[in-house]
Amino acid sequence: MTLAGAGVTGLVTGCGQNTSRPLYASDHHVADYPTVRAVNAMSELLAEKTDGRLSIKVYAGGQLGSERDTLEITLFGGLDVNRVNAAPLNSIAPMTVVPCLPFLFENEQHLHRALDGNPGQYILNSLQGHGLVGLCYYDSGMRSFYNTKHPIRNPDDMKGMKFRVQNSDVYVSMVNSLGGDATPMYLGEVYQSLVQGVIDGAENNWPSYHAGRHFEVAKYYSLTRHVMAPEMLVLSMHRWRALSDSDQAAVMESARESVSIMRELWAERVVEARKLILAGGVEVNEVDDISDFSNLMKPLWERKSTQPKQRELIEEILDMRG
16 A cells, blocks of 8 residues: 555545544654554554554555654644654644753653653643644654764864754754754655765764664764654544543553563664664764853753743753753
8 A cells, every 4th residue: 555645645534433443653764663663562562452453554664754744644633643753843832842952861861761750741741732642752862963074073063064954943943053054854865965965964863874874975973962852652633532531541551561662672773773883984973072062052942942831841851860
């Protein structure tokens, strides 16, 4: 079944109120990526809890388009489940800006404490006022900059360079504040854009840097670890309301149980990707002083967290540092 073009229309019109059909899900990552495998694991859990009545059919590899495109489809009910990074949600649900702020999280342990605790749950709950049900968070690792020209050791090394970013005001402001030229772009276009010199670099985690083959072209990977914005698994409110109370509980439980599976898969994938990238001849470097980067983010934090509740969540997360 092809879901491009007219196929998307078939998917949308076929949703209706038939609650016994599979939940249709989208992910722009490839089929063996940890997020896709985690949603498939969630599907198995859901089938067990509902005696096979409910499961999830995942369309991976960007078959339905970019995260922004599939998010719009999900909002109006044409798609049931969507795995998206928190960044594309920023323009829809203001609380999702918080976990996307650069240099907010110390490490993965701090990230997990925040997302598994009150701040994370509040952000998930906030989606319900915007046509979505927040199911859970998946890891997206520590994002760092890579490029085709030279190592980045301080912000001056970014001046005049074009970096691909997600379609997010936070990411655009971040790169521009560091002296680079932010270029929003669909992930699937990055490899060719690096080859053709349309962009000089991008920023992402080890697995995505490897899975997209970007390391073959952009041979310099600088460990700024600037953002740890999580992946978020969301469900269309249209589909949620069509489910019985017991099926809603089964969906929520299955999603939460899939988190530990995803984290284990993610940890394994990071180790594997790093090994393959280093074997591919990439030059990896630490930055001279991370405060040179993080200090430039203070005005961005102030501009992007204008609501009192956003600032409250930020303080709560900061207080959870180890």
